[in-house]
Amino acid sequence: MTALKILVTGAGGFVGEALVFRLLAEREFSPVAALRGASRLCGLCPVVHFDLTNLKTLPPLDDVQVVIHTAARVHIMDEKSADALAEFRKVNVEGTLRLAKHAVKAGVKRFIFISTIKVNGETTGLGRPFTADDDPKPLDPYSISKYEAELALTQLAKNSGMELVILRPPLVYGPRVKGNFLRLLNALRVGVPLPLGAIHNQRSLVSVENLVSLIIHCIDHPAAANQTFLVSDGEDLSTTQLARRLSKALGNRAILLPVPEWCLNLLASILGKKAAVQRICESLQVDIGKNSELLSWAPPVSTDKALRRTASFYQQELTK
Template identity: 65%
Template sequence: MKGPEVLVTGASGFVGEALVFRLLFDKKFTPVAAVRGVTQLLGLCRVVPFDLNDKTALPALNDVQVVIHAAARVHVMKEASTDSLSEFRKVNVEGTARLAQKAADSGVKRFIFISSIKVNGEKTAPRTSFKADDLPAPVDPYGISKQEAEEALREIGQNTGMEIVIIRPPLVYGPGVKANFLSMMNWLCRNVPLPLGAINNQRSLVALENLVDLVVTCIDHPAAANNVFLVSDGEDLSTTLLLRRLAHALGSKSWLLPVPALILTLSAALIGKKAIVQRLCNSLQVDISKTCDVLNWRPPVSVDNALRKTADYYLDKLTK
């Protein structure tokens, strides 16, 4: 017997695709994959076209009970627009609001929004953590657009009765991860000496498997309705320790030079790389106690197991 339909947007992306595969595996719900381009999900579940930029092409939602909105405009390395905030708003705010209003009009019961910890801010002070109910303090255009999308969703929820669930993850890693995390694995496997052996910060990360597990928990958990949740692996790491444990998972030696963070920051400023080094040196910790208490949830996968799965996938791809 077919379970309730759950529409997943961004289903060809890193998080969205993993969500669809998890739903297919569990068989409790029937996933519908909303994608913008090519996907390997064809033939495995119903696939519908969807583009947050398109004001007219919204998927039919008549039989859908829950929408998981993972599609977004994310960080753009070479931004062509001179007004990046406006570009983020068109997709992440206006596109999200259009989809949510269509969902509410179609009788969707719950809308789960994959937001970002950037809504809380970019860094935390020593021995402090972001909490789900903190006042938002986004800094960059992406974080601002995610906060504004959250506000639009709350308004739609209040006006229509559709339940809104907001999840703010920090950096997500796992098999198939790209961007900076992939760069770290490339450096470690090539035995590149890195000046990151004396970074005493603390950063929260979340394994893809843990994030997906929380999202699936929120599909039908009564206490999730109209709540904001932070998520992480439950173990925070310094950049130095992360690199050492990732190197171990990769079977590589970590060549980490003990350069003080202050010298790193000053040197990076001279070559225009200050923002990158700040992300490596600053702390960003999240408090997931509300998530655990309200949902009776715990991260099912440990950091070391998640790093091993990530490394195994990376190494397997290298040999093909």
């Protein structure tokens, strides 16, 4: 049996690298890593240079049957561009569409696009999760560019016959995680008192292992063609619960101060940090029932196991 040749863009990133390592462990797949610089993958599988921000270059797609596109221009905390949306569009829309058209010409059968739950919106009412078929409501330049890419890819797929799969993950965590999740790990490790002891929201997260599992499930599943899926661990946590369970995974006890949410919101207004507190206090839930119905897929790794693996890797890195 010939292994399925798969190109993974963004293979030097958090999700892309984890995906390639998993594909290498499966005999039926032959991954090609497309990335911008040096990588731990060099020597383990074919590696090609591909920079999504360079609109003059495209990766070779000889015999590639599936493209999994994880590369993107993501959130930039200190955005300096006067027109942030134009910068996001240049990479996430124009760059993605150029790659997809290149894939069509090369005869690629399926294009899997890793989008974002922010296409659906920023928050949900408690107990009223987003579904894959909800009307999109992207609000910031990043999510708007991702949604515009989805629309362009959908039209291209209709006109060309190349199958399209869109996945919209919420916050992704796991070994090598960065950003706010890493900052939370750092604070919990050293025992910094955090004002997170009285937050009663519900947020969906997804471990990188569960996201990779769904991506692989969508590589050749017939029912995945031309569908959009949301993804999560299947268990929603409040910010308070997340901090406590992550602290437990680290082997210590979190110091969480029971500061009322109204107080956090007031402080955020004074300091101009409304968006940051929104992510801490408001709910964002997703319904993954469609994944079970169409794909017979369920998250293989529990939230607690994924948190333990994340904490264990984090602690091992500290000893190096």
